Amino acid sequence: MTIFLTPEDVAYLTGKKKKSCQVDQLREMGIPFYINAAGRPVVTKSALEDKKIEKLDTEWKPAVLGQ
Numbered sequence: 001m002t003i004f005l006t007p008e009d010v011a012y013l014t015g016k017k018k019k020s021c022q023v024d025q026l027r028e029m030g031i032p033f034y035i036n037a038a039g040r041p042v043v044t045k046s047a048l049e050d051k052k053i054e055k056l057d058t059e060w061k062p063a064v065l066g067q
Helices: 009-015 018-030 045-049
Strands: none
Touching: 018 045
16 A cells, blocks of 8 residues: 555646646645656655535525626
C-alpha cells in the first residue's frame, strides 16, 4: 500500500493530463503536493483525507440572470 496517489489518480482528481496543468489545478484546489524529480506532482492520500469538505446545499438553485 502506497501513501501517494497514482499518476492516474492525480489526473482524475484534477481533470488534467498535462503535468503543469495538474500543478495549476492542485494549487487552485488548495491541495498540498510535492514535485518529484520527473516534474510530476505527487499528492499524499492523507492530504485529501485531512481536507475539510464543505457542506453542500441539499437543494440545487439555478443562477438567474439579472439578479
